[in-house]
Amino acid sequence: MKIKIFDESHEQDLEIKVNEFLSDLRKEQIIDLKYQLAIMYDEREQIYCFSCMIIYEDNID
Numbered sequence: 063m064k065i066k067i068f069d070e071s072h073e074q075d076l077e078i079k080v081n082e083f084l085s086d087l088r089k090e091q092i093i094d095l096k097y098q099l100a101i102m103y104d105e106r107e108q109i110y111c112f113s114c115m116i117i118y119e120d121n122i123d
Contacts, residue, residue, distance in 0.1 A: 063093065064120045069113045076112040083116065093117040 066083060070076040084092070100111040 064118055066116045066118070067113065068116075069111060071110055071112070073110075073112045076114060080114050080116070087118055088122065091119045091122050093119060 068076055068079050068083070070079065080095075094117045096115040096117075098113045100113075102109045102111075
Protein backbone atom coordinates (compact mmCIF):
# COMPACT_ATOMS: atom_id res chain seq x y z
CA MET A 63 0.00 0.00 0.00
CA LYS A 64 1.21 3.51 -0.83
CA ILE A 65 0.00 7.08 -0.57
CA LYS A 66 0.33 10.10 -2.82
CA ILE A 67 -0.32 13.60 -1.47
CA PHE A 68 -1.21 16.63 -3.56
CA ASP A 69 -1.32 20.20 -2.29
CA GLU A 70 -2.36 23.17 -4.45
CA SER A 71 -3.50 26.73 -3.86
CA HIS A 72 -6.23 26.49 -6.52
CA GLU A 73 -8.90 23.80 -6.67
CA GLN A 74 -8.64 23.43 -10.46
CA ASP A 75 -4.89 22.81 -10.22
CA LEU A 76 -5.54 20.09 -7.66
CA GLU A 77 -8.17 18.53 -9.91
CA ILE A 78 -5.77 18.42 -12.86
CA LYS A 79 -2.93 16.87 -10.84
CA VAL A 80 -5.14 14.26 -9.18
CA ASN A 81 -6.78 13.27 -12.47
CA GLU A 82 -3.37 12.92 -14.14
CA PHE A 83 -2.20 10.63 -11.35
CA LEU A 84 -5.41 8.57 -11.35
CA SER A 85 -5.22 8.05 -15.10
CA ASP A 86 -2.15 5.85 -14.51
CA LEU A 87 -3.93 3.63 -11.98
CA ARG A 88 -6.46 0.89 -12.50
CA LYS A 89 -9.73 1.14 -10.61
CA GLU A 90 -8.92 -1.84 -8.41
CA GLN A 91 -5.69 -0.18 -7.23
CA ILE A 92 -7.49 2.77 -5.62
CA ILE A 93 -8.28 2.16 -1.96
CA ASP A 94 -9.41 5.61 -0.81
CA LEU A 95 -9.23 9.36 -1.47
CA LYS A 96 -9.17 12.03 1.24
CA TYR A 97 -9.86 15.67 0.41
CA GLN A 98 -9.23 18.71 2.59
CA LEU A 99 -9.59 22.47 2.31
CA ALA A 100 -7.78 24.87 4.64
CA ILE A 101 -8.24 28.64 4.66
CA MET A 102 -5.99 31.18 6.34
CA TYR A 103 -6.31 34.92 6.55
CA ASP A 104 -3.09 36.93 7.05
CA GLU A 105 -4.63 40.45 7.33
CA ARG A 106 -3.98 41.08 3.61
CA GLU A 107 -5.62 38.19 1.82
CA GLN A 108 -7.23 34.80 2.21
CA ILE A 109 -4.94 31.89 1.44
CA TYR A 110 -6.48 28.62 0.32
CA CYS A 111 -4.88 25.20 0.48
CA PHE A 112 -6.61 22.37 -1.38
CA SER A 113 -5.16 18.94 -0.68
CA CYS A 114 -5.86 15.34 -1.55
CA MET A 115 -4.37 12.11 -0.32
CA ILE A 116 -4.74 9.03 -2.49
CA ILE A 117 -4.27 5.65 -0.85
CA TYR A 118 -3.57 2.98 -3.41
CA GLU A 119 -2.14 -0.47 -3.96
CA ASP A 120 1.05 -0.36 -5.96
CA ASN A 121 1.25 -4.00 -7.07
CA ILE A 122 -1.98 -5.74 -8.01
CA ASP A 123 -1.63 -8.77 -10.22
